[in-house]
Amino acid sequence: MTQTRTTRLERGRAALGPALELVHTGRAPTRAVLTAELGVTRATAGAVAAELEALGLIQVDARPTAAAGSQGRPSHRLSVAPDGPVVLAAQIHADGYRAALVGLGGRMVATAPGCMTVPADPSHIIDAVVEAGAALLADSGRPCLGAGLAVPSAVAEPDGTALNPLHLSWPAGAPVRDLFTRALEKAGLRGPGGTPLTGVAGNDVNLAALAEHRHGAGRGARHLLCVATGHRGVGGALVLDGRLHTGSAGLALEVGHLTVNPAGLPCHCGSRGCLDVEADPLAFLTAAGREPGPSGSLLQQSRELLRTEYADPTVRAAAERVVDRLGLGLAGLVNILNPDRVVLGGLHRELLEADPERLRAVVADRSLWGRSGSVPILPSTLDHNSLVGAAEAAWQPVLDDPLAALG
Amino acid sequence: MTQTRTTRLERGRAALGPALELVHTGRAPTRAVLTAELGVTRATAGAVAAELEALGLIQVDARPTAAAGSQGRPSHRLSVAPDGPVVLAAQIHADGYRAALVGLGGRMVATAPGCMTVPADPSHIIDAVVEAGAALLADSGRPCLGAGLAVPSAVAEPDGTALNPLHLSWPAGAPVRDLFTRALEKAGLRGPGGTPLTGVAGNDVNLAALAEHRHGAGRGARHLLCVATGHRGVGGALVLDGRLHTGSAGLALEVGHLTVNPAGLPCHCGSRGCLDVEADPLAFLTAAGREPGPSGSLLQQSRELLRTEYADPTVRAAAERVVDRLGLGLAGLVNILNPDRVVLGGLHRELLEADPERLRAVVADRSLWGRSGSVPILPSTLDHNSLVGAAEAAWQPVLDDPLAALG
DNA sequence: CTATTTTGTTCAGCCGCGGCACAAAGTGAG
């Protein structure tokens, strides 16, 4: 037998992927910075940039803008290609869906929301969101390199099934990844060269964390912990060295069942006082003595209450109660994960902004050492971060190996 | 200025490090397997193996043993060099210290225990263990490539200071890494070419996890969670894709303050019913109604009790109580980290072996999905795993880049 | 003993990349 081996996909320029990621995340605004970040010679960086430009992924400005106050020849500016390829991002939430086209750099090119009560059969809404995305794509005329789907449920790997669609009526174990891929096929969406698109699916909080890490409040963090709450329950996510940590089966960071109030409310998990039932919008509304509305509007209702009636002592006390519980949960997570940054989303973001010091104090107090307790806790900064995160997941193969993904 | 750049340490054969690691961990018993694992051609694998042999790190058997039941030319066998270089491993525990020389493959070449009450000044005992190691080294006549120290405390990065020497009388923030390095210098230990040795220091449970992952019960796991208890308190560690996850400041996996018994004993952290006070040897002895002995012997005392009097209903009930608490803590960790294997050390190992089903049932019951709950829970299998782990940490630079570490 | 299978070895050639020299494009001093 003549000598065969596994095809080396990373063939060609090894620095192509890292270089694209640097431009994508805005960490390489010029070719000079790119050279330094990659740790290669200027010659190599130049060749890499030229190759990425030839692939239509980035743009190298021929007319470099002079950097103020610095001497020497100004470096060429790098940016993502303004009319380059996009990926299809889709999100399903309690109120309906949203489709979007997202280019490199997290730029949302087009977006289309859709309201509907989520039906028991996940394939219907997945088909709907993909069709909306296909329409956007047809309008834009730009090539599509991938597709990502965010769902409000844990997604098991490697099968891509939704395990706990808590506030959806989906059956447990719905094969959302495969349904998504099939919907892409049905909608006639194709990748470069007519190859079929393979969809990726993930938990919305996980994907939001990825987006915040690349383009939002988590930028530059080595170990980023995100915690967020939508309508019911609390989700977590961890980004380690730029990669989402989903655990061995995609089930990591199920933080909802940390005990934060030993004498608290019973939880469906069998315990009492879990974060899930002590620090979500429903808990806030209940503590404030308000009648919770329909489950798909709990977040809006809570935000409204927080914004308009925070002066009311009852509301304020309810907020502080939730913040204290959340702080206990965060302290536990900080002790276990020791992140260098924490970003809060959903209602937790508003609660943090309402009283940043209280939450930070609780976390610092219950963390084991001042050092780990002094971790910065920031509100999320991206709109539609789950959607952008779904796009990030879809971009990943391109970032890992641009040649293979486009060739 | 002529073009300079950061020296590319990984210059030369890029596959040298991975190849050494494969032999080191026993995953490349033959050159043919090495070829497949590295994903290179036979020619390259041959060159790499020859180079590692020339460096004195591995041995390539000229007379390959025929593999039974397979055709074709038998492949050369690979093994670590029997008289190759070693690293110095040191451990400090409640009863004293232990020094050892450890070769590649986790082979303990020589070891020397030392009993002493740990003095308040950490430099004394660190000097003592290094001197013991230096004596072993002089006897062996083998070159020393590194040194690692395991301490029963969290070690903060990047400064290498011991933060919570719980059952030692050390001051908080003792610079153990620097004290260790200085002791190595004082003892006249030198690396290849007379370069000074830089010591590495780590938490004993963290290092034990590393050892179990490379050579023990954790072999092959992608996400390995280790939990162990020595005399007081509970420690945890996580190995992700072969690397220890120590968090952004070395403080990750401080699992001792997970709440596992809301109505439990008060803990110095301010909460009640923490894992630290509910699932350590002291908790077991107390629950069994025994008078705890001196703090440095709690583990022995507990083991003794478990082995000789497990038939006693009081002892058994105490064990089950601790197992139940431990199970709650493990379930919480499994929900957050979703490892694909759990390894228990110290007294937890004996408790697991006494009644494997009970612990597994508790974990499965409190894990969110059967899938993550069905994670295998195994007892540790290595003797002196913290010591071997200290050696692993010391070997790491060599495994990462053999040429740079030896050149 | 021959055919087959699997592995080791040698060698030529490609190609990525470093190093260098030089050009280009800016700032600042006089």
Place this chain on the structure above:
DNA sequence: CTCACTTTGTGCCGCGGCTGAACAAAATAG
């Protein structure tokens, strides 16, 4: 404006690691 200086871009050469292929070696099967 000119000149010195600094920083960046580009073309070219050469090294060296790695692939690919042909060939040799060492075992088993029949």
